[in-house]
Amino acid sequence: MFKKGSVKATQKPKVKNDLRISGYTDGDYFISIDSKDFFGKAVSSPSGKYLIAAHKKDLVVVDHRKNELVYEYTFKGNLSSFDLLITDDLYYIVIDISNSQELVNEFFCFGPNGKPVIKKKVNANVQSFGISEDRRYVCCQNANNSDHPDGGSLLLFDTKTNELLHRWTPETGWADYYTFDTRDKNIILHYDDKGQYRYTFSGELVDKEQWDQTRLGTLNGYQLINIAEEKINSLESSSNNQLQLSDYQPVIELLAAAVEKDISSYQKAIAYRRLGEIYHTFNDNINALENLKRAIENNPKIGVMRMISKLEKEIDE
Template sequence: MGWFDALKNLLSGNGAGDVRPGSQIRANVSTSAPVSAVVAAAEPKRVDAETNSPVMDNHIFRLGDYVGIHSSSPNGRWVLSWSDSVPAMGIGGHRESGNGSYLLYDAEAGQVVVRGEMPRPNGGHVADSGHFSLEDWHFGSALSGTFSVFEPNGQILFAKDVTANVMNSEISRNGLFALFQTANSPTEDGRKLFLIDVSKRAIRYAIDPLAGWPERYSIDEDTAQVTAHLKDLGSFRYDSEGAFIDAAKLAQAKLSSPRYEFAIPAAEALLKSPDLTAETARQVLDIVKRARERGADQIDAWNAKSLKLQGLAYEALGELHKAVKAFDEALALDPKIGVKRKRDALFKKLG
């Protein structure tokens, strides 16, 4: 289901679960004109509080003929809404043409203060200051996007075109900083976390997001620290220069996680340590045992990986018979699991 169809269903009472704040209902996107060339801020337009006040239902914003998704500033004064669709053309989401639209509403004054267009507006955020950010997912099917930060009057403060999909973004409470994250891409813009100093209109850093793909980010304006909030794992910080300062905390959270998708890769990382000890190998065995009990055994790929790690841990402990047995079970599930030569070498060593 496309974004436009999902939005229509939501407004008609059907399929309400298909549209969520920050939803990523999209296809790959391609390069379009820079956002500065396509965004047109309008003069502030006063809204009659009696006849044209907006209706905000769940995450939908309606004002006259306009319908879009919205987000609000922390203080509740500002409402930013965007629509990745062209109702007059009956299209939305992935497409080759037809600009989407956005608006900024001042709830305190009861008026729309900015109206604008861009190819595919998404992922909006607005600060207490009225500064706001938008992701442009571009037309077409190649990998690209634009992230832009605006003043409360709709003028562009910062815009960055990237050769990767924009998949996450945020603006700080008072609009001093903004950030966005890109998805994987074969270009240098792929898998990057960008922090923007809005007052300087400059990128502070662009780094590999070692915390992975969080549900959301937050930004501390006093320290310029960025926090990645990961579902079922916790919150993990980057310092003001982009160094990931909670790597050990994240590793421990994954090892302790009841979700085998986190625990098994974390256990594998432990086994690759150059300082592997017998205590660590036994810890890996405990982690993998719990992961298998919590569902990894039900999926062949995860079960095979678990057995492989058990074999490696037993090998590190010198328990070669157990190692060969675990490798045999892993190979039975996945002949390409990558332990055939090791298994044969250990079997030969056992005589």
């Protein structure tokens, strides 16, 4: 079922007399098996039918109502007892974190027969994950790793074909949880503090207008300026030689929002200078001059006096 040395599984083991499930007033359960020196906090399926728990390299899946083991596994590395998910129809997700210091995890999604429908080495630490209601699609979203494309990205898998469908870095950042619209092939990223945003299975942000409005309101001025600079660099490095002022409208909105935030005078001067340069590029001299003057008001050494003098002469003419 697995490559040698990867993970060993004993399917449908006999009931162990020393299996104990302990419940606590806060709703948590703990599973202990003395013969295996196993003790771990359990994650419950939505109805409470199944429990799953990890201890070091060992994983157990338990039928809570029958108080018996369903599956038990030994992985090659330690497991994260917090990174577990199990459904009422016995799909479950497990993260092997044996090489977390080297930013390598293994992502597993098992099916009801105890065999993996997805097994993927991920060159980053897995941060969160989800599964569709029909169990056809599974995703995981990773922490940063600047040395590999997996870093900061969301990976979407098809459990029927056992393949990676797409990998992208969501513009909206790391989600708290995920739902799926399998009819329209969309995945929805949910956030506790900034709403929810829909992406196509190919990684296109469907709710872009909503996100742009949210981002303007939630990010600080420094973050807005950084995003604006990234967009400017992307526009200037593109092969499009017919750029219009409208192409820079998202940049203008970001910079205009940034100067309204609590940022230093120096950063405000930079933002206003950028706005002035954009307007000047497209011959909007009135707006260019207005923003350059605001730049120098915030920092007299921002280096725009010559451009201001030139624009004043052109406007007077």
